[in-house]
Amino acid sequence: MILFKTISFERKLKSIIPNFIKKIIILIIVNSVVGFFIKMLKLKKNMFGGIFDYKCVSNEEAAKIFWGVWESAEIRFAKRFAKSRTIIELGSSIGVTIGVLGNYLNNTKFICVEASPKNFDNLIIQKNLLLKKNLENQFVLHNRAVAYDVKVVNFEHTSTTGSQILKKKIEKQNNVYQIHSITLNDIIVENDINHPYTLISDIEGAESEIFFHDEQSLINCETIIVELEDTEKYSKNIQISRIKKLGFKILEFYGNVFVFKKIV
Numbered sequence: 001m002i003l004f005k006t007i008s009f010e011r012k013l014k015s016i017i018p019n020f021i022k023k024i025i026i027l028i029i030v031n032s033v034v035g036f037f038i039k040m041l042k043l044k045k046n047m048f049g050g051i052f053d054y055k056c057v058s059n060e061e062a063a064k065i066f067w068g069v070w071e072s073a074e075i076r077f078a079k080r081f082a083k084s085r086t087i088i089e090l091g092s093s094i095g096v097t098i099g100v101l102g103n104y105l106n107n108t109k110f111i112c113v114e115a116s117p118k119n120f121d122n123l124i125i126q127k128n129l130l131l132k133k134n135l136e137n138q139f140v141l142h143n144r145a146v147a148y149d150v151k152v153v154n155f156e157h158t159s160t161t162g163s164q165i166l167k168k169k170i171e172k173q174n175n176v177y178q179i180h181s182i183t184l185n186d187i188i189v190e191n192d193i194n195h196p197y198t199l200i201s202d203i204e205g206a207e208s209e210i211f212f213h214d215e216q217s218l219i220n221c222e223t224i225i226v227e228l229e230d231t232e233k234y235s236k237n238i239q240i241s242r243i244k245k246l247g248f249k250i251l252e253f254y255g256n257v258f259v260f261k262k263i264v
Contacts, residue, residue, distance in 0.1 A: 029067055035059030038066050044129070048075055050100030053129050056122040057094065061160060065096055071202070073257040075100055077225045078200055081251065081259050084222060085109065086197040088187055090146050090207060094119050094160060095126030097200065102130040102137055109138040111187055115145035115165070115179050115203075116157045140191065144182035148209045155179040165206060184210050184217040198223040205229035211242045218246055224260040 028034075036059045044051055047068040054062040064070040075097050082101060085108055089097060092112035102110060112127075114120045120143040127139045145153045145165055153165045157175045187193070199221050201207040208231050210217065218224075224243065228236045236256065244250075248260035 026069070030060070030063045030069055032059035032063070035062035035064075035066070038062045046096075046099070048079065048100045049104060050075075050096065051103045051126075051129055051133060052096060052099045053125050056125055057160065070096055073254040074200070074202060074225060074227060077252065077254075077257060077259050079104060081223050081225060081261075082198045082200065084196050084198040086111070086191075086193055086195065088184070088193075088197055088199050089113065090184075090199070090201040091115075091203040092119075092123055092141075093202075094122040098139070099126055099130065102126075102139070103133060106134065106136045109140070109191075111140045111142070111191055113142045113144055113146060113182060113187070115143070115153075115155045117143060117177055117179075118157050119160060142182055142187070143179070145179045146183065146203050146206050146210075147181035148183055148213055150181055152178050153181055165204075184214050188217050188220075193220065196220055196222040198225070200225045202227045205231040208234045208239050211239055211246065215246055222262045224248060225257070226260070227257045229256065 035054070039054045039059065039062055043054065043066065046052055046066045052065055054065070057065065061070070068075070078097055079100055082105075087101065087108060088111045090113045092098060092114040093116075095112070098110050098112060101108070112123060114123050120141070123141055127141060130137065130139065145155050147153050147165060155165055155177050157177070184199075197220055199218070201210075201224070205228075207226060212234065228239050230236050234242075240250070240258070243260050247263050249263050251259040251261045253259065
């Protein structure tokens with residue numbers, strides 16, 4: 001099987017011009033000064049054609065999101081391959097991906113799961129902004145953490161993209177929250193999903209439990225877009241093998257981000 005790699009904007013620059021010049025270009029367009037002007041001009045779009053409210057993030061984050069540097073592989077793949085009428089996104093963060101898909105697709109139901117309460121507040125803002133632009137789409141948001149065999153987890157918000165479930169129980173402290181868990185099966189049942197859907201996931205390796213302990217929930221899944229991580233229990237390669245055994249094939253990948261398609 002031939003695997004096709006998607007070439008990012010940065011890789012294109014690298015292939016055309018020297019690396020140090022590429023870094024200079026990125027520094028010029030992706031910084032807090034540029035982000036400041038993006039917010040001052042009250043822009044609501046980004047280079048992926050998505051909608052985003054930049055007042056929710058820092059100036060530097062605003063520049064990254066505007067120029068498409070923010071989680072670019074996941075968003076490019078999602079824009080190309082997420083065609084189902086129902087899209088489940090695990091680890092929605094502050095809503096950059098649904099900002100693109102929600103402005104690009106019509107008559108689509110988005111089910112978004114985000115554990116960080118801080119990110120979730122911004123996700124609500126994105127939902128309301130998207131509904132103003134397109135009333136044909138539906139958005140269901142869950143402030144939950146994807147976890148199995150536990151009802152509540154300790155979740156640490158370290159940064160917009162670096163939050164994680166804590167394995168050890170710790171005393172109460174800033175940026176650590178007790179979050180109720182949710183499984184993919186819970187989402188399927190609560191939303192009565194008995195039709196093809198797309199799964200998008202970036203939850204720091206927690207999705208590995210789905211592939212090994214919630215495989216029945218993937219029966220109607222037609223596309224998986226996922227950033228795979230090595231975990232204590234499952235390496236990235238073991239997860240890839242498992243997903244293939246569940247009836248999927250790799251369409252494309254870039255780094256740790258993979259697109260799997262159900263074999264018909």
